[in-house]
Amino acid sequence: MSAETALLSTLFLPLVGMVLIWLTGKSPNLREAVTLTTSVILFAIVLSLLSDVLDGARPSVDLMEVMPGLSLSFEIEPLGMLFACIASGLWIVNSLYSIGYMRGNDEKKQTRFYMCFTVAISSAMGIAFAGNMFTLFVFYEVLTLSTYPLVAHKETEEAKQGARTYLGILIGTSIGLQLAAIIWTWIAAGTLDFTAGGILSGKVDPVLLPFLLALYMFGIGKAALMPFHRWLPSAMVAPTPVSALLHAVAVVKAGVFTVLKVVVYIFGIDFLAASGAANWLIWVAGFTLITASLVALSKDNLKARLAYSTVSQLAYIVLGAALANHYAILGGALHIATHALGKITLFMCAGAIYVATHKTEISDMQGLGRKMPFTFAAFCVGAFSIIGLPPLAGTWSKWYLVLGAAETGMLIVVAIYMISSLLNIAYLMPIVAKGFFRPAPELATASAGAAVAPSKSGIQEAPLLCVLPPCLTALGCFVLFFYADAVIALLRPIVE
Amino acid sequence: MIAAEHLPVLQVVGPLLAAPICSVLRIRNLAWFFTLIVSVGAFLCSLLLLQTVMESGPISYELGGWMAPLGIEYRVDASNGIVLLIISGISSVVLPFAKRSFEAEVPEKLHSLLYTAYILCLTGLLGITATADAFNVFVFLEISSLSTYVLVAAGSSIDRRALTAAYNYLILGTIGATFFVIGIGLLYMATGSLNMADIAVRLGTIAEIRTVDVAFAFIVVGLALKLALFPLHTWLPNAYTHAPSAVTAFLAATATKAAVYLMLRFSFTVFGTGSGLLAPMAGTVGIPLALAGMFAGSIAAIYQYNLKRMLAYSSVAQIGYMVLGFGLLSVTGVMATTLHLFNHALMKGALFMALGCVFVRIRSVHIADLSGIGRQMPWTMAAFVIGGLSLIGVPMTVGFISKWYLISAALEQEAWWLVALIVASSLLAVIYIWRVIEAAYLKAPPPGRAVAEAPLSMLIPTWVLVGANIYFGVDADFTVSVARAAAEGLVGVMQ
Numbered sequence: 004m005s006a007e008t009a010l011l012s013t014l015f016l017p018l019v020g021m022v023l024i025w026l027t028g029k030s031p032n033l034r035e036a037v038t039l040t041t042s043v044i045l046f047a048i049v050l051s052l053l054s055d056v057l058d059g060a061r062p063s064v065d066l067m068e069v070m071p072g073l074s075l076s077f078e079i080e081p082l083g084m085l086f087a088c089i090a091s092g093l094w095i096v097n098s099l100y101s102i103g104y105m106r107g108n109d110e111k112k113q114t115r116f117y118m119c120f121t122v123a124i125s126s127a128m129g130i131a132f133a134g135n136m137f138t139l140f141v142f143y144e145v146l147t148l149s150t151y152p153l154v155a156h157k158e159t160e161e162a163k164q165g166a167r168t169y170l171g172i173l174i175g176t177s178i179g180l181q182l183a184a185i186i187w188t189w190i191a192a193g194t195l196d197f198t199a200g201g202i203l204s205g206k207v208d209p210v211l212l213p214f215l216l217a218l219y220m221f222g223i224g225k226a227a228l229m230p231f232h233r234w235l236p237s238a239m240v241a242p243t244p245v246s247a248l249l250h251a252v253a254v255v256k257a258g259v260f261t262v263l264k265v266v267v268y269i270f271g272i273d274f275l276a277a278s279g280a281a282n283w284l285i286w287v288a289g290f291t292l293i294t295a296s297l298v299a300l301s302k303d304n305l306k307a308r309l310a311y312s313t314v315s316q317l318a319y320i321v322l323g324a325a326l327a328n329h330y331a332i333l334g335g336a337l338h339i340a341t342h343a344l345g346k347i348t349l350f351m352c353a354g355a356i357y358v359a360t361h362k363t364e365i366s367d368m369q370g371l372g373r374k375m376p377f378t379f380a381a382f383c384v385g386a387f388s389i390i391g392l393p394p395l396a397g398t399w400s401k402w403y404l405v406l407g408a409a410e411t412g413m414l415i416v417v418a419i420y421m422i423s424s425l426l427n428i429a430y431l432m433p434i435v436a437k438g439f440f441r442p443a444p445e446l447a448t449a450s451a452g453a454a455v456a457p458s459k460s461g462i463q464e465a466p467l468l469c470v471l472p473p474c475l476t477a478l479g480c481f482v483l484f485f486y487a488d489a490v491i492a493l494l495r496p497i498v499e
Numbered sequence: 500m501i502a503a504e505h506l507p508v509l510q511v512v513g514p515l516l517a518a519p520i521c522s523v524l525r526i527r528n529l530a531w532f533f534t535l536i537v538s539v540g541a542f543l544c545s546l547l548l549l550q551t552v553m554e555s556g557p558i559s560y561e562l563g564g565w566m567a568p569l570g571i572e573y574r575v576d577a578s579n580g581i582v583l584l585i586i587s588g589i590s591s592v593v594l595p596f597a598k599r600s601f602e603a604e605v606p607e608k609l610h611s612l613l614y615t616a617y618i619l620c621l622t623g624l625l626g627i628t629a630t631a632d633a634f635n636v637f638v639f640l641e642i643s644s645l646s647t648y649v650l651v652a653a654g655s656s657i658d659r660r661a662l663t664a665a666y667n668y669l670i671l672g673t674i675g676a677t678f679f680v681i682g683i684g685l686l687y688m689a690t691g692s693l694n695m696a697d698i699a700v701r702l703g704t705i706a707e708i709r710t711v712d713v714a715f716a717f718i719v720v721g722l723a724l725k726l727a728l729f730p731l732h733t734w735l736p737n738a739y740t741h742a743p744s745a746v747t748a749f750l751a752a753t754a755t756k757a758a759v760y761l762m763l764r765f766s767f768t769v770f771g772t773g774s775g776l777l778a779p780m781a782g783t784v785g786i787p788l789a790l791a792g793m794f795a796g797s798i799a800a801i802y803q804y805n806l807k808r809m810l811a812y813s814s815v816a817q818i819g820y821m822v823l824g825f826g827l828l829s830v831t832g833v834m835a836t837t838l839h840l841f842n843h844a845l846m847k848g849a850l851f852m853a854l855g856c857v858f859v860r861i862r863s864v865h866i867a868d869l870s871g872i873g874r875q876m877p878w879t880m881a882a883f884v885i886g887g888l889s890l891i892g893v894p895m896t897v898g899f900i901s902k903w904y905l906i907s908a909a910l911e912q913e914a915w916w917l918v919a920l921i922v923a924s925s926l927l928a929v930i931y932i933w934r935v936i937e938a939a940y941l942k943a944p945p946p947g948r949a950v951a952e953a954p955l956s957m958l959i960p961t962w963v964l965v966g967a968n969i970y971f972g973v974d975a976d977f978t979v980s981v982a983r984a985a986a987e988g989l990v991g992v993m994q
Contacts, residue, residue, distance in 0.1 A: 070900065070975045141894040148893065158941050167933070174929055178892065179922045186906045 006055050006062035009048050010077055010132055013087065016045050017125035021118045028114035035102050038117050042095045045124070049084075049091045056084045057493060063134055073195065075141065078134035080197070081493050082267070082336055086260045087131035089343045090253050094124055096472045097248040100351050103468025104244050107358040116156060116242070122149035127253040130260065136185050136195040136269060139261060140177070143225070146257055147173045150249055154241045165240035172234040173224045181222025184215055188269060197264060199497075201271020212280035219265050220284055225258025226321055229291040232314045239306040243354030246306060251346035255313055256339050259320040263335055266324040267497055276327040284325035289419045292318035296426035303364050305353045308430060309346070315423060316342045316389065323404050326416065329498040331407025336494050337487070338400035341388065344479045345397055348385030349431075351473035352378050359465035365434055370443025372435070374463045377470050379438045384477035386431035391424055396483035399491075506551075507560040507573040510544035510587065511629055511639075513537060514622040518615050527610035528598075534614040535594045541625060542587040549580040553981065557988075559631070568697040574631035578985035581837060581978075582628045582760045585844045589752040589964075590621050596852055596960035597745035603859045604743045605653050613653050617749070619646035624757045633683050633769070634693045636761065640679065640725070644672045647754060651742040661741035664734075671724060671734040679721030685714035686769075695769050702770065715776050718765050726758035728822055729792030732815045736799075739811035744855030747807060751814055751851055752844035759821050759840055763833065766825070767989040778828060785826035790920055792819030797927035801934075806864040809931055810850055813890065816924065817843050820905055823921070827908050833986035834979070835904035841978055842889075842897035845971065849886035849964035853879050856953035856961060866935065871944030873936075879953050880939050882965045887932035889968045892925050896972040900979070 004012070020041030027033040055062060056079055063078035079087075101120070105113050126149060129142030147170065155166035189195055192202040207215060224231045238250050266275060275281050292315050299311035316338070323335030355378045362368055372379035388395035391402075401420065408416035464470050483490070517537040524530040552558060557576035561567060575583065597617075605613055623643025627636055648669045654661035687693060689710040690701040702711060720731075727735040735755075739747045766777055796816030803809035817839070824836035854864050856879040861868055873880040889896035902925060909917040952958070971978050 067974060068976060069973060070903065070979055075973075144894050148888070152940075155941055163937060163941055167937075170933065171929070174891070175926050179926055182902070183906060183910075183918050183922060186903060186910055190907060190910050 004048075004051070006052060006060065006079075007064045009052050010062050010064055010079060011066075013045060013048055013052075013091070013128040013132065014077075014125055016048065017041060017121040017128070021121040021125075024114060024117045024121065031106075031113065034114060034117060035098075038098045038101075038121070039095070041121065042091070042098045042124075045128075046091045046095055049087050052079060053084055053088060053493075055079075056081060059496075065134075069137070073137050073189075074135070075138050076134035076196075077129075077132040077138065078197065079132050081495075081497050082260065082263060083131040083133070085336060085340060085490065085493060086256060087128055089256065089340055090124065090127045090131065093248060093252050093343060093347055093476070096475055097244055097347070097351075099468050100247065100354070100472035101244040103466045103470075103472075104242065104354050104358055107466050107469055108242070110156070110242060112156070115152060119149050119152045120248075123153070123249060123253060127257060130257045133197075135197060136188065136265075139264065140181065140185055143181075143257065143261065144174075144177060146254060147177065147225075150245070150254060153245045153249065154238050156242055156245070157240065162240045165237040168237035169234045172231055176222050176224030176231050179222070180218045181224075184218035184222050187215060187218070197268035199268065201267075201269055201274050203270055204274045209278055209280070212278050213283060216270070216275075216280050216284065219269075220262065220287075220321065223258050223261045223265070225254055226262050227255060227258065227291075227314045227317050228287060228321055229294060229314075232291065232295065235314055236307055236310045239310050243306070243350060243357060246310075247347050247350035247354065250310070251313055251350050252343045255317055256343055259317050259324075259335070259339060262321055262324050263332065263339075266327060267332060272327050272329070272332060272498065281325040281327055285322060285413070285416060288318045288322035288325055289416065291315070292322060292419060292423050293426070296423050296430065300426065300430045303366055305356070305363060305365050305368070305434065306350070308365065308434075309349050309353060312389070312427070312430065313346060315426075316346070319400075319404060319420070319423075322416065322419070323407060326407050326411055326413075328407050328410050330403050330410055332498050333491065333494055334400050334403030334405075334407050336497070337403055337490060340490060341396040341400045341480070341483060344476050344483060345385045345388035345395075348381055348473045348476040348480065349389070351469070351476065352382040352385065355465040355469040355473060358469050359463060365437070368434065369437045369441040372438030372440075373443065375438075375465070375470075377464060377474055379435060381470075381473040381477040382438075383435045384480055385473070386427075386435060388480040389431060390427045394484045395480045396487065397480070398484060399487040504558075504560070506544050506548050507558055507575050507629055508562060510541045510548070510583065511573070511622060511626045513540055513544075514618050514625065518618040518622060521618055522612060522615040524611050527607060530611035530614040531594070531598050534618055535591070537618055538587060538590045538594055538621060541621065542584075542591045545580070545583040545587045545625075548575050549577075549584050549981070552577055552580045553984065568692055568694045571635050572631040572694055572696075573629050574696075575629060576985070576988050577981050578763065578837065578989050579628045579760060581841055581981050581985060582756060583625060585756055585841055586621065586624045586628065586753045589844055589848050590749060592848065592960045592963050593745055593749045593752075593852070596748070596855065596957050599859060599954050599957050600745040600855050601743060604657055606656050609653060613650070616646040616649040616653075617746075619643075620650060620749075620754075624753055627757045628760060631695045632693050633686065633695055633698065637676065637680050637683055640676055643754070643757070644676060644725075647750060648672070650746040650750070651738045653746065654741045654743045657743075658741055660737070664737035664741040668734040668738045671731075675721045675724030675731075677721070678717045678724070682714045682717030682721060685710050685717065689714065695764070698769050699771055708775070711770075712776050715770050715780075719762070719780065722758055722762045722765070723788075726755045726762060726822075727815060727818055729788055729795055729815060729819065732792065732796070732818075735815060736808050736811040739814070740805055740808040744807075744851065744858055748848050748851035748855060751810070752848035755814065755818055756840045756844055759818070759825075759836065762822075763825060763836065763989055767833075781826040781828050785822055786917075789819040789822035789826055790924075792816060793823070793920070793924040794927070797924050797931070800931045801927065803931075804866050806854055806866060806869070806935060807851070809935075810847065810854070813928065813931065814843075814847060816927075817847070817890075819924075820901065820921070823917070824905055824908055827912060827914075828990070829908055829911060830983075830986045830990050831904060831911055832908035833990050834982045835901060835908050837982040837985045838904055838978055839901040841982075842901045842971065845897055845964055845967045846886050846889040849882060849961060849968055850890065852957070852961040852964060853883040853886060856882075856957050859953055859957065860950040861948070866938050869935065869938050870942035871939070872950075873939035875944060875948075875950050876952050878958055879961070882958075882961045883939070884936060885965050885968060887928075887936065889972065891928045891932060894972075895969065897968050897975075897978075899972055900975045904979075904982075
């Protein structure tokens, strides 16, 4: 298979999977087999492309011309390759997890759920491999629309309300701000192709440049820059596999990926740094970073806390992009990978806890670590990685981000990163600590009569398919620490 | 075989002669089939015409061989070629749909007369568009309007309010037509000619300018009423709500489009530089009213419970977009208008037809009655969703193409505030479309309602338009190149 065919098949394969899922909807086992097979094949294809890209190849396909001069075109470059690897790789793990979670919770309309998932993955691939801003925008919108039914999945009044916020903010920012920015770029530069070194140098009045950047940064609502972050906590009404893969990996990472793409290939790092147009963004991203951490601290609902933590972690990457130097961009790109692994672990653990005990509030989780040791161990590893402790993957991205901040000489940015790491500890560690070290309330009041009698070993884990995936990703956090230089080798061309 | 050179007149005369024949065809299926043949014939004519025009430039046809300024000239270029294509194309798609829809909504004895009115309406709209003679425009305008009143009134067996809606439309439409003909009269007084090109030439040579200005004002106001520019839109919501579904789909996609085309034609080709009023009027009246329409229409749509009325108000807003593009008086602006003429016809046609499918099954288009309909009529509601996404302007649908060019046109003139207002109003569409999606998919159907999917004869035409929404959204090369040729032909006069 040539690289071009492989590229297109990453887009179409999930859609083929969608049709098969629809056809096999009556038989759940067959349907889940389709999902798993599709995800494995997709990952294999993406990996086959990876070796080409590492060799310096840049496969590209011009699919069709939509409007004169504007075509749907795809080109693989390192940043997109990284994003595609993460999204497709974690899809396999998450598919396993979905099966455990959806069956464990006896959720309705699972066929629709899996179908929407494949469309979302297909559009994530489209975003990763988009060759110009127009193509990226198209898939960005498809991703929003295909995840709407997933957020509204439970069809309760709360789910509808959350989905409304989700759609309203994402569509509102993308059509309201991002589209205007894209058309502005198109009129100014005459092209929307992602080009090394950017396309805007000398094309836009320097006075207006910060405004164009603002249209992009706030227009990319998926990056959850305050004040357009509300959709992310709202999306937490979705079933946890959705929160795990989409709202910790595919959707939010699509947002920050787009931010990096715009900074690297539309503005150009050097041009942006020289123009100073991103100076305001440092403050907005820094504010989001700290504020979201503080809000996370105040949330007792586990998924809400994780959601605000995501908002904060996304701001790390946007801040890296705003610093616009080689270390910071590298750190931001790396953080896409490391945070994805860490956060998906945390979400899957949250889901496993819900499946096993139907608990959503952190204050109810005292002593749960003894009953669910694997889940809580995985959670602990994920949390350490997010905090940035060695030997876990999160260390490296934070390292490069701080290095980038130091390079610009803005000590306050270094301080922001550091304070936020402390806040990470403050809002993540109590969950682990309560789980392991506090006595469980049931044991204290045994006479109340627990609904489920504890088994002999005292272990009451969620189904295997709910527990195994987070353990795998936790292991991934560990492995990535030692292979981070491979990822850096992949990414280095984008900053050179 | 009649030579291709007669095509411009053939596609108007054909339906005109067919109408009386249709009225005596008392078997309703025969009348329907006859209408379909006529409409498809007109469609093929318009396809050939547009192809010829795009290859070898405008076609001029002198009726009866009388030379142009004296005789009646028919002239087809890119700008009306595309409108002819929209009118005859939509008509040909709506007709297969109309059969079942009329059977469900209109008493059987009226059918052959209804089809006659339909053919007359088609004739009128095609005539308005093809002719290059100002008075001839008025004649066809009246043919189309009178038959439209009849078509709207046909909805009275379902809801008697159709009669008042038609009557209201009759009064306002007649006022509009009267304004228009007064304007034509003044133009004739000033120039002594009725041929559009000839008027334009003579306007350049005369010193007496006030009569011309007054003529311009009368014509613009008359047309603004016809195309339902806010605040002259009041006839539209009632007429679209109470007309039979197929009629609404046809009218919403074509009638206002022909009027918008006339506005462009008169403003640029006829008056052009001849009246100094165009530029100031477009800036101080056209754009503000377009914006007011965009917001008033969209906001009103959000508060409607009857979905046909909701879409009707949405049309008022969409007409605002068309007038906005025109008001910018640039090639890109007029391109946006022309594109949106075409694209809006596709999306509104599809949406109204989807509602027609719903009506056939549950006898209501009230949002409360649509709970859970998405599961019972999956294909119909999927069509509605795609049409709705197109209306919102999601990429890969035609709505996106229109929006892209409209925003480009505003950005070209560095009118940032216009860009902000365009995107803000298009986001209002998200609200009113999503209300329907939530009701149809996220609510449980009322117990005991078991409805089947709409009949195929209605679904297929609906999906043809849905397919067109996607096709021309993915490959906009054809529409954009025609729109560019049209805009350059129209605005080129100004430079």
